[in-house]
Amino acid sequence: MxxxxxxxxxxxxxxxxxxxxxxxxxxxxxxxxxxxxxxxxxxxxxxxxxxxxxxxxxxxxxxxxxxxxxxxxxxxxxxxxxxxxxxxxxxxxxxxxxxxxxxxxxxxxxxxxxxxxxxxxxxxxxxxxxxxxxxxxxSRPFNIAVKKDMKNEVAKDFINYVMSEEGQKIVSDNGYIPVDGAKPYSGKEVSGKVVVGGSSSVSPVMEKLIEGYKAVNSKANVELQTTDSTTGMTSTIDGSYDIGMASRDLKDDEAAKLQNTVIATDGxxxxxxxxxxxxxxxxxxxxxxxxxxxxxxxxxxx
The missing domain is CATH 3.40.190.10 (Periplasmic binding protein-like II)
Structure with a gap:
């Protein structure tokens, strides 16, 4: 380099x-x-x-x-x-x-x-x-990624919220392009902790999504760590993060170990x-x- x-x-x-x-x-x-x-x-x-x-x-x-x-x-x-x-x-x-x-x-x-x-x-x-x-x-996608065998129920419920109508409205309200076909949030009040970390570009809208989620599930403890996209993926692979954030497509070696979801499109x-x-x-x-x-x-x- x-x-x-x-x-x-x-x-x-x-x-x-x-x-x-x-x-x-x-x-x-x-x-x-x-x-x-x-x-x-x-x-x-x-x-x-x-x-x-x-x-x-x-x-x-x-x-x-x-x-x-x-x-x-x-x-x-x-x-x-x-x-x-x-x-x-x-x-x-x-x-x-x-x-x-x-x-x-x-x-x-x-x-x-x-x-x-x-x-x-x-x-x-x-x-x-x-x-x-x-x-x-x-423009480029905003991705979140988890381990393919991820079992954290709070993480799963939080992702459901992010991809719901309520979550995607937050995406749109903050100047990003939401995904199509979002449905109303229908989660449940699961309790526990989830660590979300990675891209400093995704972090601002993720902070708003966490605020929205805590309003519907006060039992959840969602911690946000802002680093970069590569750290987001590697830390999810090694278990430091439950959910990683990347402001780019996943690399082949990352995609082989993680399941990603596009949460928004950004310019x-x-x-x-x-x-x-x-x-x-x-x-x-x-x-x-x-x-x-x-x-x-x-x-x-x-």
């Missing part, structure tokens, strides 16, 4: 502070506003490329959907440039892009907020409606700083950025 720079929250804070000092903002007398005007954005600047850590389901889906992985000697190789800075969660990705005028990154559509700007890809906006209509093609939003005057990129342009073929904004924004 390529060695890449890893952003921690501390490093990110230092970066933002350095930018503020470098721009003379600490001495400004503009009523505390340190936001650059949109007109000052300069496309000749280098692109700050942000990606997720190895094991992230969002990264795995992103490089697959944009053709950033290539087949070499029978194996798929991630061609993300060594210059990419690595963030370890959705929240760090969002905060880092919000603090760097020349950055580009990607997050789960359901996690998107107004601190950053989502780009159109090939002319289509990143919305649930466009994903349903097949216009926005950068991946390509995000930039709000000062960036770019509103749209093609899928090919995104690929040239992430493979390092384009290093400044004016190489992709004409």
């Amino acid at each position: 390529k060695l890449k720079k890893f952003i921690t929250v501390v490093a990110m804070t230092a970066m933002v502070g350095t930018l503020a000092v470098g721009c003379g903002k600490s001495d400004s007398k503009d009523n505390g506003s340190d936001k650059k005007s949109e007109s000052s954005w300069d496309s000749s600047n280098d692109i700050t490329i942000l990606s997720r850590e190895d094991g992230s389901g969002t990264r795995g889906a992103f490089i697959e959907l944009f053709g950033i992985e290539e087949e070499k000697n029978g194996e798929k190789v991630d061609m993300t440039t060594d210059e990419a800075q690595i963030t370890n969660s959705t929240s760090v990705m969002m905060t880092t892009v919000a603090g760097d005028d020349y950055s580009i990154g990607y997050v789960s559509l359901g996690s998107l907020d107004d601190s950053v700007k989502a780009l159109k890809i090939d002319g289509a906006e990143a919305t649930a409606e466009n994903i349903k209509a097949g216009k926005y093609k950068v 991946i939003a390509v995000i930039v700083n709000k000062n960036n005057t770019t509103d749209e990129l093609s899928a090919d342009q995104v690929k040239t950025i992430y493979t390092g073929d384009a290093t400044t904004w004016d190489e992709v924004v004409k």
Whole structure:
């Protein structure tokens, strides 16, 4: 695997502070506003490329959907440039892009907020409606998985709730695309504990699903652990998690040991700083950025 720079929250804070000092903002007398005007954005600047850590389901889906992985000697190789800075969660990705005028990154559509700007890809906006209509093609499944011989009755009942009308309404209300054919929840108040863990992209909607389930079954103790998709699958295989979460399809070796269920469909939003005057990129342009073929904004924004 390529060695890449890893952003921690501390490093990110230092970066933002350095930018503020470098721009003379600490001495400004503009009523505390340190936001650059949109007109000052300069496309000749280098692109700050942000990606997720190895094991992230969002990264795995992103490089697959944009053709950033290539087949070499029978194996798929991630061609993300060594210059990419690595963030370890959705929240760090969002905060880092919000603090760097020349950055580009990607997050789960359901996690998107107004601190950053989502780009159109090939002319289509990143919305649930466009994903349903097949216009926005950068989407992936949200999976949960259990051991094929799983006997935890609380886990089984919780999955029934997730896939019910009530659970799928929570999925829809939080900006994701629900599965078709859901029926009303008809579970029973089983008691005990279930551990759910994995993808940081699935985690926000899973937290809402757990809240909904506890409202109908107060006897259940559902614990959520946020890690990444690969950890979600391996920890379910070894028994640390009862239910694993993955924001990608299961790999062959995982699928051989686990039973998966698609609980929602999610888009991946390509995000930039709000000062960036770019509103749209093609899928090919995104690929040239992430493979390092384009290093400044004016190489992709004409």
